[in-house]
Every structure is written in C-alpha cells, then in structure tokens.
Amino acid sequence: MANEHLFIFGPGYTAGYIGQRALSEGWTVSASYRDDTKVDGLRKAGYNAVALEPEALKSALSDATHILTSVAPGPGGDPVLPFLKSCAGQLNNLKWCGYLSSTNVYGDHGGAWVDEGTPASPNLDRGIRRVEAENNWLALAESLGVPLHIFRLAGIYGPGRNAVRTMLDGRGKRIYKEGQLFSRIHVADIEETVWRAMNADLSSRVFNLADDAPAAPQDIIEIAAKRLGMEVPPLIPLADADLSPMARSFYAESKRVRNMRIKEELGITLKYPTFESALEDLVAFETKT
Numbered sequence: 241m242a243n244e245h246l247f248i249f250g251p252g253y254t255a256g257y258i259g260q261r262a263l264s265e266g267w268t269v270s271a272s273y274r275d276d277t278k279v280d281g282l283r284k285a286g287y288n289a290v291a292l293e294p295e296a297l298k299s300a301l302s303d304a305t306h307i308l309t310s311v312a313p314g315p316g317g318d319p320v321l322p323f324l325k326s327c328a329g330q331l332n333n334l335k336w337c338g339y340l341s342s343t344n345v346y347g348d349h350g351g352a353w354v355d356e357g358t359p360a361s362p363n364l365d366r367g368i369r370r371v372e373a374e375n376n377w378l379a380l381a382e383s384l385g386v387p388l389h390i391f392r393l394a395g396i397y398g399p400g401r402n403a404v405r406t407m408l409d410g411r412g413k414r415i416y417k418e419g420q421l422f423s424r425i426h427v428a429d430i431e432e433t434v435w436r437a438m439n440a441d442l443s444s445r446v447f448n449l450a451d452d453a454p455a456a457p458q459d460i461i462e463i464a465a466k467r468l469g470m471e472v473p474p475l476i477p478l479a480d481a482d483l484s485p486m487a488r489s490f491y492a493e494s495k496r497v498r499n500m501r502i503k504e505e506l507g508i509t510l511k512y513p514t515f516e517s518a519l520e521d522l523v524a525f526e527t528k529t
Contacts, residue, residue: 245270245333246438247290247304249320250311251282254340254396257431258308259287262438270300294326302330306438309377310340313369321376328384336438337388339377343423343448345370345392348493351421355498356392356446364489378444387444389437391430394450394497398427403464403515404522412465414458415491417478422457422490423450423497426512436506447506450497453514460515467519 244267248255251271259269263286270288273279282289290300301307301324311320324331344367345360360371374390381388397403406412430449437447458475465472478491502508512518 244268244306245304246306246308247301248272248287249292249307249309251285251287252310253398253401254393254427254430255308255310256285257398257427258434259285261431261435263287265435270304272297292323294323297323298327298330301327301334303333304331305333306336306338307334308338308340308434308438312366313373315365315369317369318373318376321373321380324380331384334384334386337377337381337384337386338434338438339374339388339390340434341370341374341390341392342367343392343394343450343495343497344493345374346493346495346497349495351419351494351496353496353498354448356448356501364492374446381444387442389434389442389444390446391434391437392446392448392497393430394423394425394448396427396430397424397515397518399522399525401427402518402522402526403460404468404519404526407461407464407468407470408526412461412470412473413481414461414473414475415478415481415483416456416458416475417491417494420456420478420491420494421454421496423454423495424460424515425449425451426510426518429508429510429512432511433502433506433508436508440506442505445501445505447502448497448499449502450499451510451513451515452499453516454496455515463516463519464522467523 246262246269248271262269272292274292279289346354347361347363362368
C-alpha cells in the first residue's frame with residue numbers, strides 16, 4: 241500500500257480525518273488549497289499542499305491513485321470538476337474517486353425512512369446542486385474508467401462539533417418542530433467507512449452514512465445538558481426561534497436514513513451507533529484541560 245496516493249480536494253473537518261487515516265496507513269496524501277495561509281497547516285498535517293490551479297494540479301495528480309472531494313457545489317456548479325477535466329490526461333494512475341455528498345438530496349419525507357434506492361428529490365437549492373454534482377462526478381468517473389463512491393452524509397458530529405460543545409459554549413437551544421427528525425453520523429464512522437470503500441473492489445455506487453438512531457434535535461441537546469449537569473434549555477417553537485436562514489432551512493426536511501448498505505457491502509460495525517453511545521467520549525474530549 242506504500243505507493244498509494246490520496247489527493248483530497250477540500251481537506252476540511254471530515255476529509256481531514258480520512259487524510260490522517262491514509263497517512264497512518266503509509267499512504268502519500270496531497271491536499272488542495274486556494275488560500276496561501278492554509279499551506280503551513282496542510283504541511284504540518286503531513287500533506288503535500290497543492291495550489292488549486294491547473295499546472296500545479298497536473299503535476300500533483302499524475303501519480304494520484306485515489307481522489308476524494310468534500311467541496312460543496314455552488315450556484316455555478318462543482319468548482320473542482322473543471323480542474324479535473326483539464327487534468328484528465330494526467331490521471332493515468334487513478335483507481336478510485338470518492339465524493340462526500342449529503343442526505344439532503346433525498347428532500348423531505350415527513351420523517352419516513354429513505355435508503356440508497358430512494359429517488360433523489362431535493363427541495364432545497366443546495367440539495368438540487370448536490371444531485372447535479374453527483375451526476376457530473378459519475379460521468380467523469382465513467383469517462384476515466386474508475387469507480388465513484390458517493391457518500392451521502394447525515395448530520396456530521398464529532399470532537400469539537402457536537403451538542404456537548406454547544407452546551408459548554410452557551411449556545412444550546414431546544415428548537416421544536418412537530419415530527420422533526422434528523423439522522424446523524426460520527427466523523428470516526430465516516431472515516432472508517434470511506435477508508436474501507438477506498439480499499440474495496442466495488443463498482444460505482446452510493447452509500448448512506450448515518451447512525452442507527454434518528455432523533456429529534458431538541459432531544460440531543462437535552463441529553464447533552466443532563467449529562468453535563470446543566471439546566472436543560474426550554475423548548476422554543478420553530479416559528480419563534482432566532483435562526484439564520486441556513487439553520488432554519490434544515491427544518492424544511494425530515495427523514496430517517498437507513499445505513500444497511502455500508503454494513504452489508506463494507507462490513508461496517510458502527511463505533512457510535514447512537515448519539516448516546518458517543519456521549520462519554522464527547523464529554524471527555526470537550527472537558528479535558
């Protein structure tokens with residue numbers, strides 16, 4: 241495995257865990273940047289820092305065996321695809337592409353279950369853009385003759401980004417909407433799932449990444465508050481909540497996300513099948529001195 245080379249577009253919170261896993265397994269890892277101030281941080285993390293411009297990418301991608309992108313599409317489409325298409329002639333060693341997507345592609349299902357066979361029917365602009373990006377990445381992968389694994393991520397949480405941290409920071413709110421349910425996934429389980437997919441001999445497919453216990457958002461805050469011995473925030477009806485347009489938009493969709501495919505095809509046993517199962521680890525991390 242020592243000759244494997246993972247190139248990450250968008251080495252942020254989630255992709256960073258996957259990059260560190262690859263490094264720990266002896267892989268070479270490169271990561272893109274737009275802002276020069278990011279270079280030192282990427283290098284300290286052990287990555288080859290590569291400017292997001294054609295000539296630098298052509299050189300860096302020439303021996304890449306795996307490409308992972310976590311870059312969200314904007315109003316103008318996926319910003320990575322034009323670069324990759326211009327570098328297609330240099331991707332001679334490529335074996336695999338991965339795309340970190342979102343469960344928002346399923347749209348609203350009124351709390352009902354969805355799985356990978358559920359047709360995409362997004363009702364938010366960012367979900368519509370995700371579907372288009374998924375399809376464009378699939379077309380590119382097919383043209384390159386490599387598999388594309390699309391990972392549709394539920395609400396991501398983990399160290400530094402979770403309800404325990406929210407309560408400790410004084411930002412805990414229990415916002416209520418009748419019947420509202422969200423699925424979640426711990427970043428450690430994303431790391432393990434993507435790593436297994438990268439090393440599996442599987443054709444292009446979609447994987448839902450969600451835990452076993454969809455829950456109402458106000459319940460997660462309550463669990464965190466009680467574990468910390470803090471006062472449970474009062475319930476606030478969604479109509480009365482002071483939320484940004486982006487935060488409010490998450491309440492426009494409610495669904496439960498099935499995760500059987502990662503278990504059946506990748507042999508995944510979730511480290512954190514529920515938020516409660518992660519609670520002690522989250523508290524230990526967030527309260528360490």
